[in-house]
Amino acid sequence: MEGRQGNLSTDSRIKVDSIGKEIIVVIQGERGSYSEVAATRLLGNKITLVCCERFEEVFKLTAKNDNHYCLIPLENSLSGSIHKNYDLLLRHKLKITREINLQIKHNLITAPGVSFKEIDTVFSHPIALDQCNRFFEKFPCLVKRSAYDTSGSVKRIVEGNLRDSAAIAGKQAAEYYGGDIVMTGIQDNRENFTRFVLLGRELEIRKKADKTSIAFSFGNTAGALFKCLSVFALRDIDLTKIESRPIHGRPWEYLFYLDFLGNTSEESTLKALDHLGELTDFLEVLGCYPRDASHEKKGM
Amino acid sequence: MEGRQGNLSTDSRIKVDSIGKEIIVVIQGERGSYSEVAATRLLGNKITLVCCERFEEVFKLTAKNDNHYCLIPLENSLSGSIHKNYDLLLRHKLKITREINLQIKHNLITAPGVSFKEIDTVFSHPIALDQCNRFFEKFPCLVKRSAYDTSGSVKRIVEGNLRDSAAIAGKQAAEYYGGDIVMTGIQDNRENFTRFVLLGRELEIRKKADKTSIAFSFGNTAGALFKCLSVFALRDIDLTKIESRPIHGRPWEYLFYLDFLGNTSEESTLKALDHLGELTDFLEVLGCYPRDASHEKKGM
Numbered sequence: 327m328e329g330r331q332g333n334l335s336t337d338s339r340i341k342v343d344s345i346g347k348e349i350i351v352v353i354q355g356e357r358g359s360y361s362e363v364a365a366t367r368l369l370g371n372k373i374t375l376v377c378c379e380r381f382e383e384v385f386k387l388t389a390k391n392d393n394h395y396c397l398i399p400l401e402n403s404l405s406g407s408i409h410k411n412y413d414l415l416l417r418h419k420l421k422i423t424r425e426i427n428l429q430i431k432h433n434l435i436t437a438p439g440v441s442f443k444e445i446d447t448v449f450s451h452p453i454a455l456d457q458c459n460r461f462f463e464k465f466p467c468l469v470k471r472s473a474y475d476t477s478g479s480v481k482r483i484v485e486g487n488l489r490d491s492a493a494i495a496g497k498q499a500a501e502y503y504g505g506d507i508v509m510t511g512i513q514d515n516r517e518n519f520t521r522f523v524l525l526g527r528e529l530e531i532r533k534k535a536d537k538t539s540i541a542f543s544f545g546n547t548a549g550a551l552f553k554c555l556s557v558f559a560l561r562d563i564d565l566t567k568i569e570s571r572p573i574h575g576r577p578w579e580y581l582f583y584l585d586f587l588g589n590t591s592e593e594s595t596l597k598a599l600d601h602l603g604e605l606t607d608f609l610e611v612l613g614c615y616p617r618d619a620s621h622e623k624k625g626m
Numbered sequence: 627m628e629g630r631q632g633n634l635s636t637d638s639r640i641k642v643d644s645i646g647k648e649i650i651v652v653i654q655g656e657r658g659s660y661s662e663v664a665a666t667r668l669l670g671n672k673i674t675l676v677c678c679e680r681f682e683e684v685f686k687l688t689a690k691n692d693n694h695y696c697l698i699p700l701e702n703s704l705s706g707s708i709h710k711n712y713d714l715l716l717r718h719k720l721k722i723t724r725e726i727n728l729q730i731k732h733n734l735i736t737a738p739g740v741s742f743k744e745i746d747t748v749f750s751h752p753i754a755l756d757q758c759n760r761f762f763e764k765f766p767c768l769v770k771r772s773a774y775d776t777s778g779s780v781k782r783i784v785e786g787n788l789r790d791s792a793a794i795a796g797k798q799a800a801e802y803y804g805g806d807i808v809m810t811g812i813q814d815n816r817e818n819f820t821r822f823v824l825l826g827r828e829l830e831i832r833k834k835a836d837k838t839s840i841a842f843s844f845g846n847t848a849g850a851l852f853k854c855l856s857v858f859a860l861r862d863i864d865l866t867k868i869e870s871r872p873i874h875g876r877p878w879e880y881l882f883y884l885d886f887l888g889n890t891s892e893e894s895t896l897k898a899l900d901h902l903g904e905l906t907d908f909l910e911v912l913g914c915y916p917r918d919a920s921h922e923k924k925g926m
Contacts, residue, residue, distance in 0.1 A: 401872075403877035404872060549862070552856060574817070575817050578867075626846060
């Protein structure tokens with residue numbers, strides 16, 4: 327692995343919200359998805375959405391086109407990190423330019439006029455189905471069916487006018503396809519948030535950015551992780567997330583993804599990264615962006 | 627969450643390999659699976675296997691029966707941690723009593739007499755399919771089909787005598803069901819190892835145990851993770867793995883799983899855990915067992 331951050335503070339072009347310019351945003355899943363809600367909440371309605379079935383396509387398309395961004399989920403407060411997207415982020419050399427935490431509220435949605443009593447099958451993304459376990463325990467006669475997308479499941483039952491099926495998705499999917507919401511808020515846990523990030527091909531660092539994401543790895547020596555974290559602790563820099571991923575071809579060695587509060591133009595952050603560079607054999611800045619502090623606790 | 631370790635050094639009964647006693651081992655998946663290979667390699671042939679379709683059943687069965695153990699995969703050197711099993715481990719209050727690293731070698735297996743040219747569909751567990759991407763790129767005419775288990779896929783194609791399908795699994799599955807291995811070593815990466823752990827209802831600590839697994843969490847304060855790792859670094863205790871998982875109901879707060887080299891009867895380990903207890907609001911010892919050092923690098 328290679329890669330080391332350059333002089334970050336000079337590479338601070340801002341493109342995402344250039345006034346009047348159309349922004350192309352690639353998402354995984356169909357129109358009406360939680361990703362679309364997060365994209366419009368972050369960037370407004372003047373965006374052109376491109377929908378892909380698989381995350382690999384989302385990343386490839388964004389990496390190929392200079393004027394494309396993608397908005398992808400990186401973490402859910404209940405199910406945890408979406409590791410595939412961490413791996414893809416580094417593989418396609420994309421950078422995090424923004425983040426947004428979206429509260430997830432699942433609904434049971436049917437084709438128009440279908441009542442709850444008529445249904446025996448419920449379609450949705452496996453994670454959404456998992457997040458509604460108590461609902462399924464209450465109605466054991468309902469059969470769960472996995473699909474690749476929440477809103478895609480609504481599209482399927484409404485366009486196919488399925489009279490024995492429902493889908494679990496956000497209310498915006500019901501609105502988009504014209505489905506009926508027959509039950510609201512069916513998720514087990516109300517504290518259900520997904521952290522989405524907007525990715526582009528280049529680092530875009532704003533002055534008001536206060537959160538930085540990095541990836542790093544080091545040779546296996548005792549106390550190495552402790553030393554790496556010391557570069558932040560010694561400067562009172564708050565960590566908000568640490569995640570480990572296996573390194574392919576080096577069994578039981580790990581790559582770390584770390585989020586911390588700080589801007590790469592601040593001296594303390596630059597010094598910390600410089601210091602970290604001495605301790606690691608791979609270090610890459612994945613982004614420096616304004617933190618979405620809603621529903622977020624600080625410090626680790 | 628509650629839980630704090632007791633006086634560990636006194637709770638050191640050894641049951642797993644009591645001579646002459648039959649051991650019941652619960653696994654996920656069908657006979658002939660990688661889990662079965664790992665179980666016999668760890669415990670010999672004098673075990674009674676109980677096969678379950680889902681990990682939830684494996685954990686429930688083990689938690690209910692005093693004489694049951696389960697052998698479950700916790701981590702793969704390519705795809706990473708199996709987070710569901712980390713969550714289940716804590717939820718069912720099971721303890722790690724042994725570990726074994728198994729090299730994974732995937733094969734293409736057909737019903738007897740079926741040649742490679744005849745097949746158009748390949749069944750296996752999604753992770754096994756993912757680990758053979760180059761094989762599928764080389765033969766784009768083959769359609770991947772997800773199944774809940776590698777060996778279960780072999781059972782299906784052999785028992786059903788499917789003439790147009792193959793399965794990806796270990797060679798022991800071909801032997802068990804009488805399938806033909808038509809291609810060997812089709813995984814992308816040879817450095818493919820799965821770490822399995824044997825779980826029981828109680829801590830069983832041997833004198834020769836040299837690895838300890840714990841789970842802990844702490845309130846959100848700056849530098850808290852650094853302080854927690856300091857209890858090990860200050861005593862030159864090597865970490866081998868750290869994993870974070872979300873805490874349900876407390877968005878963006880994490881529970882940490884940590885493995886380190888040490889026995890809970892050693893003074894330095896006891897002191898480190900005592901020290902860690904001061905810094906955490908939850909701490910639990912998940913097991914203290916002999917490390918399988920094959921294919922393992924030390925230190926973090």
